[in-house]
Amino acid sequence: MTIRLVVNGRPRDLEVAPHALLLDVLRDTLDLKGAKRSCDTQVCGACTVLVDGLAVSACTYLAVEADGRSVLTVEGLADGESLHPLQRAFVEAGAVQCGFCTSGMLLTAKAMLAENRTPTRDDVLHYLRGSLCRCTGYRKIVDAVLAAAETAR
Amino acid sequence: MSARPLRVVGHPVPRVDAIEKVTGRARYVTDLTLPGMAHAKVLRSPYAHARVRRVDVTRARARPGVFAALAGADLTWCDPYYGPAYRDRPVLAIGVARYEGEPVAAVAAVDEATAEEALELIDVDYEPLAPVMTLEEALAEDAPLVHAGQPPAGHFADLSTLRPRPGTNICHQFQFARGDAAAALGGADVVVEDAYRFPPVQHVALEPHAAVAAWDETGALTLWASTQNPYSVRVELAKMFDVPLARIRVVVPHLGGGFGSKTYAKLEPLAATLARAAARPVRLAASVPEAFQTVRRCASRVAVRAGFRRDGTLVAVACDADYDVGAYADIGPRVVQKGTYTATGPYRVPHVRLEARAVYTNTTPGGAFRGFGVPQLAWALESLFDVAADRLDRDPVDLRRQNFLAHGEEFAPGDTPIDGKLEESLSRAAEAIGWTRAPAADRGRGVAAMLKASVAPSVSEAIVRLHADGSVTVLASAVEMGQGTRTVLTQIAAEVLSVPLARVTVVQPDTAVTPYDQTTSSSRSTAMTGRAVQVAAEDVRDQLLAIAAQNLGVAARELALADGAVVAPARRLTYPEALALKFGMSGGELIGRGVIAPGRTAAPLGGSTPFWEMAVGAAEVSVDEETGAVRVERYVSVADVGRAINPLLLEGQDEGGVVQGLGHTLLEEMLYADGHLLNGTLLVYRVPRADDTPSELECHFVENADGSGPFGAKGAGEGSLIPVSPAVANALARLTGVRLRDLPLTPERVWRALRARSPRA
Numbered sequence: 048m049t050i051r052l053v054v055n056g057r058p059r060d061l062e063v064a065p066h067a068l069l070l071d072v073l074r075d076t077l078d079l080k081g082a083k084r085s086c087d088t089q090v091c092g093a094c095t096v097l098v099d100g101l102a103v104s105a106c107t108y109l110a111v112e113a114d115g116r117s118v119l120t121v122e123g124l125a126d127g128e129s130l131h132p133l134q135r136a137f138v139e140a141g142a143v144q145c146g147f148c149t150s151g152m153l154l155t156a157k158a159m160l161a162e163n164r165t166p167t168r169d170d171v172l173h174y175l176r177g178s179l180c181r182c183t184g185y186r187k188i189v190d191a192v193l194a195a196a197e198t199a200r
Numbered sequence: 201m202s203a204r205p206l207r208v209v210g211h212p213v214p215r216v217d218a219i220e221k222v223t224g225r226a227r228y229v230t231d232l233t234l235p236g237m238a239h240a241k242v243l244r245s246p247y248a249h250a251r252v253r254r255v256d257v258t259r260a261r262a263r264p265g266v267f268a269a270l271a272g273a274d275l276t277w278c279d280p281y282y283g284p285a286y287r288d289r290p291v292l293a294i295g296v297a298r299y300e301g302e303p304v305a306a307v308a309a310v311d312e313a314t315a316e317e318a319l320e321l322i323d324v325d326y327e328p329l330a331p332v333m334t335l336e337e338a339l340a341e342d343a344p345l346v347h348a349g350q351p352p353a354g355h356f357a358d359l360s361t362l363r364p365r366p367g368t369n370i371c372h373q374f375q376f377a378r379g380d381a382a383a384a385l386g387g388a389d390v391v392v393e394d395a396y397r398f399p400p401v402q403h404v405a406l407e408p409h410a411a412v413a414a415w416d417e418t419g420a421l422t423l424w425a426s427t428q429n430p431y432s433v434r435v436e437l438a439k440m441f442d443v444p445l446a447r448i449r450v451v452v453p454h455l456g457g458g459f460g461s462k463t464y465a466k467l468e469p470l471a472a473t474l475a476r477a478a479a480r481p482v483r484l485a486a487s488v489p490e491a492f493q494t495v496r497r498c499a500s501r502v503a504v505r506a507g508f509r510r511d512g513t514l515v516a517v518a519c520d521a522d523y524d525v526g527a528y529a530d531i532g533p534r535v536v537q538k539g540t541y542t543a544t545g546p547y548r549v550p551h552v553r554l555e556a557r558a559v560y561t562n563t564t565p566g567g568a569f570r571g572f573g574v575p576q577l578a579w580a581l582e583s584l585f586d587v588a589a590d591r592l593d594r595d596p597v598d599l600r601r602q603n604f605l606a607h608g609e610e611f612a613p614g615d616t617p618i619d620g621k622l623e624e625s626l627s628r629a630a631e632a633i634g635w636t637r638a639p640a641a642d643r644g645r646g647v648a649a650m651l652k653a654s655v656a657p658s659v660s661e662a663i664v665r666l667h668a669d670g671s672v673t674v675l676a677s678a679v680e681m682g683q684g685t686r687t688v689l690t691q692i693a694a695e696v697l698s699v700p701l702a703r704v705t706v707v708q709p710d711t712a713v714t715p716y717d718q719t720t721s722s723s724r725s726t727a728m729t730g731r732a733v734q735v736a737a738e739d740v741r742d743q744l745l746a747i748a749a750q751n752l753g754v755a756a757r758e759l760a761l762a763d764g765a766v767v768a769p770a771r772r773l774t775y776p777e778a779l780a781l782k783f784g785m786s787g788g789e790l791i792g793r794g795v796i797a798p799g800r801t802a803a804p805l806g807g808s809t810p811f812w813e814m815a816v817g818a819a820e821v822s823v824d825e826e827t828g829a830v831r832v833e834r835y836v837s838v839a840d841v842g843r844a845i846n847p848l849l850l851e852g853q854d855e856g857g858v859v860q861g862l863g864h865t866l867l868e869e870m871l872y873a874d875g876h877l878l879n880g881t882l883l884v885y886r887v888p889r890a891d892d893t894p895s896e897l898e899c900h901f902v903e904n905a906d907g908s909g910p911f912g913a914k915g916a917g918e919g920s921l922i923p924v925s926p927a928v929a930n931a932l933a934r935l936t937g938v939r940l941r942d943l944p945l946t947p948e949r950v951w952r953a954l955r956a957r958s959p960r961a
Contacts, residue, residue: 137218
């Protein structure tokens, strides 16, 4: 099937199998390796990307569903060499360790901040329930999201 | 040299690989693609224990797009067994499958879908056998044997003393004694005893195990592997394929978490075998459920007795620990002896009898997991310590303080004297949690302490190269898996050579390029690899000083390095100038070498620990009496680290350790029934989420620069995890009067215990 979508601001016409998952199309067809495969069951959040601004698990999202939509991956977050405020906050707060959850965390946080520009700590904790991190204990990730929200205001 | 203020060591600089990670550019094994690369899938045993009568891969092999299909019986052209303690694990089951999920056959095909389809064409004739799923079943008289014969020892010299009990499922026994524990317990004023259980849990590194293997036209093998110790993997593969070490190259890209799950060979032997059979590169990437079928923490049951004098002096400890190491020994025997060796914790105990057994069962192999056997025993001893405090009518903090080993005191004959100040950690933890102030009526507080040895003897080597433009390359094989070792090694080299961090590059581990390092585990990288990098950088520094002394006509002792130059009282020679003077041209480089190899000693485990890891945890909890749900409201961890090379990264690591500890304390357990693992997916195996974390979490460090590592550092990263479960259980006991002995402290267990509690008058 042919689908037409925008990935990180760039229009793409792609030939995909009807059962192809968005994660595989991003990683294998478009060589965007930032979204990671882990649990394959929508639990861990490592594969999170934004579709029309909403966070989805690319591991269980059919590529054809993205037809006519706009997809943002971690590779499209920075403006050239200039990091997104969330990326900067993650670096400065020490919110990155192994990095395997990082792209999903960043995009989930971006989706949250689009919904709620003034989140409380509890808001962030709640929103990140679908994003697992086994390295950091989450505190610095939450700090980073709150700091980025503060910067954006 | 005179002490000068540290420029980068001790500072909370951001990690050097942060940018590549926040932009998605960091490459992990599963992000790699090689030309012609095949994709592998594994057929796994549906039975916990079965005779494998016949595996027919003919139809799979004939399927278009399949490059190789293998069963155990096909592996006649290599030694199909591997394992660091015993070489007891076949690459693919041979004759018998010993746990549910054991690889029985494997396929390499043009893509993953084709490989999956080919698996369905493989016929296996199983004869189910009675499994042993628990320690009780495995240790029962006439229990079915997981392994009938005795396999050869693996590649660890210190495990040449493996002591299996033939004809049983016991694959190793460990004993340690000093004084006369039986007599001392007989004469003690107060004796407390109890038995504690620790569940099997999985690491859940977000990146499951993965490997890409490629043989070249000369018969050399390259593996890109998610491993914490490329050099151990190399040894296994060299033995399997009878290839010189020099012709096996193990490269480690970014690692998506390890926590011990990626120590020793895991998928690499199968990936290499398939690549040989397929005659092309093969990628083998495990799923999360397959990670649950690859390695887990060794479960345990621990019976411990402790005797005290009426004044609170601890006089004796006797401990019997059984560890369930699963179907293959992996590094289980070492986990068992290492954990048991420090069963007495950070306390002075004149009379000790410790006995431990490593027991095979028909479950996922048990191996290394953050804490390496110590969390299981600390759970027992530190819980029992609070029971003793109750009996003695003593404050648990005071009772611990009274019995702590002092700085410089002997732990065991021949081993390193205690190199930290436990009372300082305890005092800071007690102060931070507000121990002397009463908690709110619905809160309880508890403390626990820990002591752990690092692996010994061990070896770390490093090379530091100073280039003609004054930039620096560090070659070392400590694996960056999120803990921050690449940043720490960068800081150490930059500090010694007085260059900006951005001028230092730490090369990713590659056994063809970066020198030997035993393992990235045991909290050893900062202390051992970091020290090797420091020595190598000092070697370069001394060469620079010699060049400058000769060319400036100044004694080397009057020279120092500053801002990328050798400075004399009145003159300055930049590194490029120094190198140009030495080589007479604009090329050449200075090469420094660092080797840290303390060797064998008379210590009980064969080597003296390079440092003691010591930490104290303090928890404040609440409980919902209606549901039994325990919530850790506040937690304080204090670790004695000697010096925090990077406080920001260290804090992150210890916070992560606490939360990982909360996992096995409150949530996690691999549950088996009828020979099957019930919860080997993240849908049903719950690890801590962001909203499970304490509202207040503080990680502090005691820094007295008293470690043997660079700038007085000691290892860290496991210490924060170990006190968590006893600290939480002790807090729960002080709040409710309920003492639980089995982890995790699930709502159901707590609720039942609260119901069974005698009604308050």
